[in-house]
Structures are given as C-alpha cells and as structure tokens.
Amino acid sequence: MAFIGFFVGGDQMIVFVTLGVILVNRLKLDPITALAITFLPLYMAFSVSPSGMAKIGQIVYPHVPLYSGYGGRTIMYVVFLAVTLFYVIWYAKRVIKNADNSLMTTTEWQFQQHDNTEQHIKQQVTAGVRDYLVVALIILTPIILALGNGLLKWSEHYGNGVFITVFGVSFVIAYLIKGKSPSQMVDGFIEGAKPMLVVAFAIIMANTISVILEKGQILSTIVHALTTQLDGSSPGIVSVLVFLVATVFNFLVPSGSGLMSVMIPILQPVTHTLGVNDQMLLTALSFGGGLGNLVTPTLGATVGAIAIAKGNFASWLKFMVPLFVIWIIVGAVLLYFFTLVGWSGGS
Numbered sequence: 001m002a003f004i005g006f007f008v009g010g011d012q013m014i015v016f017v018t019l020g021v022i023l024v025n026r027l028k029l030d031p032i033t034a035l036a037i038t039f040l041p042l043y044m045a046f047s048v049s050p051s052g053m054a055k056i057g058q059i060v061y062p063h064v065p066l067y068s069g070y071g072g073r074t075i076m077y078v079v080f081l082a083v084t085l086f087y088v089i090w091y092a093k094r095v096i097k098n099a100d101n102s103l104m105t106t107t108e109w110q111f112q113q114h115d116n117t118e119q120h121i122k123q124q125v126t127a128g129v130r131d132y133l134v135v136a137l138i139i140l141t142p143i144i145l146a147l148g149n150g151l152l153k154w155s156e157h158y159g160n161g162v163f164i165t166v167f168g169v170s171f172v173i174a175y176l177i178k179g180k181s182p183s184q185m186v187d188g189f190i191e192g193a194k195p196m197l198v199v200a201f202a203i204i205m206a207n208t209i210s211v212i213l214e215k216g217q218i219l220s221t222i223v224h225a226l227t228t229q230l231d232g233s234s235p236g237i238v239s240v241l242v243f244l245v246a247t248v249f250n251f252l253v254p255s256g257s258g259l260m261s262v263m264i265p266i267l268q269p270v271t272h273t274l275g276v277n278d279q280m281l282l283t284a285l286s287f288g289g290g291l292g293n294l295v296t297p298t299l300g301a302t303v304g305a306i307a308i309a310k311g312n313f314a315s316w317l318k319f320m321v322p323l324f325v326i327w328i329i330v331g332a333v334l335l336y337f338f339t340l341v342g343w344s345g346g347s
Helices: 004-008 012-027 031-036 040-048 048-060 070-099 108-122 129-151 154-158 161-177 182-214 217-228 235-250 256-273 278-295 300-308 313-340
Strands: none
Touching: 004 012, 004 040, 012 031, 012 300, 031 040, 031 070, 031 300, 031 313, 040 070, 040 278, 040 300, 070 313, 108 129, 129 154, 129 161, 154 161, 161 182, 182 278, 217 256, 235 256, 235 313, 256 278, 278 300, 278 313, 300 313
C-alpha cells in the first residue's frame, strides 16, 4: 500500500480498505488494523512522497520544477515509512497476542469475525468458467483505467466521470457474463450500495465544514494573522513553524491543494525574507497538509474509510495520536535538518 501511495493518492483509495477488512478477519485482527495496513500507508506515503508533492505543488505552485528534489524527498519518505511500519507491526502483534489489547471501544468486531468464520466454513462454493472470467474482468478494469488516464488523458478531459464510466461498464459486463437478468443486476447494485450510503453521507457532511471555511475566506484571515509571528526566527525554525501551522489548519481544510492555494500566497513572501526557499516551503506545507488528514474528522475519505472498516473515529484516534505525535517530531527534525544544510531540491 505504501508503494502505491508513493505514486498516487486521493479519496478513491479508500476502496483498498475492503481488502484490509478481508485480511484482518482471517488473521483475527481488529478494524483498526484493517485501516492501518491499507488507508494509513496510502495516505502517509502520498503526503510525503516526491510524487504527491509534485502533483499538488504543480497545481498551486508551478514555480517549483516538477519532480525536483526527488532524492531528498525519497529519503524523507523512507524515514516516515520505517517509523509507520514499526508502529503498525507493534500494534498488530499486541492484538494477535491478546484481543483485549485492541484499542476498539467495543468488542462487537470479535463476534462478527466469529460469525463470518463459521459462515465461510459451512459455505461451499464451486467456481466455474464464468466466475474466472469475472475475476479476469476485475483485474483488467483498473489496468484499462490506468492506460486510458496515462495514454489517452481520460481524467484530464472527463474528470472523475471516467472512474464511474469504466467501473460502471465493467459492472454491467460482469452481470452479463454471469447470465443475470436486468432486474437481478439492479437488485445486486442496490444491495452492494447499501453499506456505502452511510459512507457517502459521512463524506458529504465532513466536506461541508471545509468548504465553508475555505470559501468564506475565514482561513486566509487566520493564516495572515499568524504569519506576523514568524519575524525574527531562524530559517530552520520557520520551516518547522510553517509545518505546524499547516497541520493545525489542515483540520479545518483537509485538502492539500486547497490549503496550499490559501497559504502559499501569504507565506511565500515572508519565508523568502526569512531565508526559507520554495522547496522547503512546499515540503513543509505538504507534510502539514497531508499527515493530519489521517486524524481529522473533516476529511470525507477518513470518515468513509473508518465506516467501511466498521470501526469508529474514537478508536481510530486512540491508535493514531501516538503515531501522529511521532510524525510531528520526525517531520520537524527532517525539515530543520534539510533547511539547515541549505537543501533546495537539487537532489
């Protein structure tokens, strides 16, 4: 998951949580672990990887050359990945050893896993040619989507409608392969969409808050007031402070591009005066505008992923707070060091 997150990110990545749920059910682990092995590494990796910074940076701040500083940012990515892997493995081992070590506020997940296991034991399924064709279609669909976006620029011309169209056509073809009637197709779609209704509603409500703050110019006013406190600080300290400020405001506007589009025009003249180059400014804002997404209730993807895993935000927060504090410390050290040595994206 961290490897995928190195290159691509976005709300659509929450679909991988379903794979985590299947895996943890087999391993007798909790919903938190399902999120920790899928959603967590995906968002962490995209927040600190060179590809993630390049994608967001080019949207809101094209003055920084595309994919510049790849070597330095890859080092940062590896450091964050090592810390995250250690923490997730440590937690998973504790839960495997004793289910009571789980940070879930309820024990319902244990009974659900038992029921699912019993059902799998009793159920005998024989796969036929049609089933293998459907599996092949499932594998082929994202490949077609990737080729279309990469070679034919579908996403640039048609936006998110490409995902709906490609997977929608794949859904219809799968039902035709199985020999299902149109009514069965509709019933199957409704049955599959039921669990996602809560997820969709949660995403809409979470995004509403950030839209109000961003469109109402509330964030711009607050950021401008805080920048006056940076005067007189050393470049390394300024980089760290920008990171911390971006982290705080990411809770209000959990959109990397949205946060940067507000903060860069205000911060860039100030940080230049204080000796912080554009590369470090972009890096600090990328850290702050990405890592906090995993602990904010205003990001639709986070709320949706938790709902898919059948967890709850309170339990997820108990798991994430220690790791998030570690991330803050690691990020501050990296930013201070790279600013101190004068890194400007040359490697």
